[in-house]
Amino acid sequence: QVQLAESGGGLVQAGGSLRLSCAASGGTFSLNVWGWYRQAPGKQRDLVASIGSGSYTNYADSVKGRFTISRDNAKNTAYLQMNSLQPEDTAVYYCNLVTFRGGRREYWGQGTQVTVSS
Secondary structure, eight states, X not given: OOEEEEEOOEEEETTOOEEEEXXXXXXXXXXXXXXXXXXXXXXXXXXXXXXXXXXXXXXOGGGTTTEEEEEEGGGTEEEEEXXXXXXXXXXXXXXXXXXXXXXXXXEEOOOEEEEEEO
16 A cells, blocks of 8 residues: 655744655555645645656745755655745645556645744
8 A cells, every 4th residue: 555654844943944755655656746735724735846757847936946846766755845934834745646657546645744933
């Protein structure tokens, strides 16, 4: 059974940095897209960044230039480097993995809290 394990959330002051990690286990993950989403209280879950198998990346306008998504295929792991964090970045961050070999399947991590104090 595929599982995604997130780590790296926490409390940071405005202007600080955090690095989130998401490791996949229990399957093979070629032909896939990793994504990071976030959900603030009372708001919908929104895409923050995504990266495909060819390392093509996509970012929400609000994080461009501050966040960087990357992947390590050998480790089945995705990362989200977050710099210049602001209070409005406070949310629960979820990693997402979509695989396409043998049909489309989608998996979610359990979420990790990121809190940015002003």
